[in-house]
Amino acid sequence: MSNLADKVACLHAPMDKALLRALSLILGFFHVxxxxxxxxxxxxxxxxxNSVISPLMxxxxxxxxxxxxxxxxxxxxxxxxxxxxxxxxILSYLTYAYFY
Structure with missing residues (x-):
């Protein structure tokens, strides 16, 4: 991997948790x-x-x-x-907008 790829991987290291991955899957499946x-x-x-919400979703x-x-x-x-x-x-925003 390149040096930049290593730096980006280090930025994502705090998100490398099973509960966050499960939350991500649940939110994705919910919205689908x-x-x-x-x-x-x-x-x-x-x-x-609209032209912003749809591609972001x-x-x-x-x-x-x-x-x-x-x-x-x-x-x-x-x-x-x-x-x-x-x-x-983005999914947190959509979840908030859906329920409130």
């Missing part, structure tokens, strides 16, 4: 299930789909699956793209 069950009700609950769900299944990308740019910091913050 709600979206598939009734897309109109889900869209209404989170404030609607797809990206966060995909990233949560990569992170939750313990896949560790080799290159630094894939590590940043599938960062659990981004995915968990």
């Amino acid at each position: 299930a709600m979206l598939m069950w009734d897309p109109e009700a889900y869209a209404f609950a989170i404030g609607g789909f 797809i990206w966060a769900i995909c990233s949560s699956m990569v992170y939750g299944l313990s896949f560790k990308p080799y290159s630094w740019y894939w590590q940043i793209l599938f960062s659990p910091y981004f995915s968990l913050s």
Whole structure:
């Protein structure tokens, strides 16, 4: 691995916990299930789909699956793209918007 990949891996080291991975998977599966069950009700609950929310939601769900299944990308740019910091913050926001 390159030096930059090692630095990004060190930034992700605090997130390398089984409970956080399980939370990531649960949040990802929850939002996929709600979206598939009734897309109109889900869209209404989170404030609607737009050109910002939709891509971020797809990206966060995909990233949560990569992170939750313990896949560790080799290159630094894939590590940043599938960062659990981004995915968990987006999914947490969507969960908050869904319930409140």
